[in-house]
Amino acid sequence: SEVALAQLPTGRIVALTRTVRSPHNWQTWSDDNGRTWRQACYGTFAITGGPIMVGTASGYLAVVGREGGLTLHTSVDGGLNWDAGTVLDPDPWCNPAMIESEPDVLLIFNHAPAPDLRSPGMPKLFRMRMTDKGPIPLFP
Numbered sequence: 001s002e003v004a005l006a007q008l009p010t011g012r013i014v015a016l017t018r019t020v021r022s023p024h025n026w027q028t029w030s031d032d033n034g035r036t037w038r039q040a041c042y043g044t045f046a047i048t049g050g051p052i053m054v055g056t057a058s059g060y061l062a063v064v065g066r067e068g069g070l071t072l073h074t075s076v077d078g079g080l081n082w083d084a085g086t087v088l089d090p091d092p093w094c095n096p097a098m099i100e101s102e103p104d105v106l107l108i109f110n111h112a113p114a115p116d117l118r119s120p121g122m123p124k125l126f127r128m129r130m131t132d133k134g135p136i137p138l139f140p
Helices: none
Strands: 001-005 015-016 027-029 047-056 059-068 070-075 086-089 096-102 103-113 124-131
Touching: 001 059, 015 047, 047 096, 059 096, 059 124, 086 103, 086 124
Parallel strands: 001 047
Antiparallel strands: 001 015, 015 027, 047 059, 059 070, 070 086, 096 103, 103 124
């Protein structure tokens, strides 16, 4: 019911979705600009909360959403394998947005409501550099 898509510099389009009754994400990809798609298969995690996926300039894939809090999963091989995930924020609310602000640097924004659901919420911004060894947090 929630789909995240990204296109890599190679042209590959990767799609992740999680149906209501599925314990994991389903994944598929297309190597011909979406004309044909590989048969969907189980992914290795179950990310929800309106996940957002980005393909970076160097070909990294990153998907952020809710999974034990705001969690970032990355792939260095076009979506064939994914890391175990990096919890950016343990807050269970997840309303993410993510862009590549410069080559291989992601800005990840999340706005969670206040615990009492009445006070103004606290927006949070994360800056992450994508590397072959995984994402590295960057601080101002």
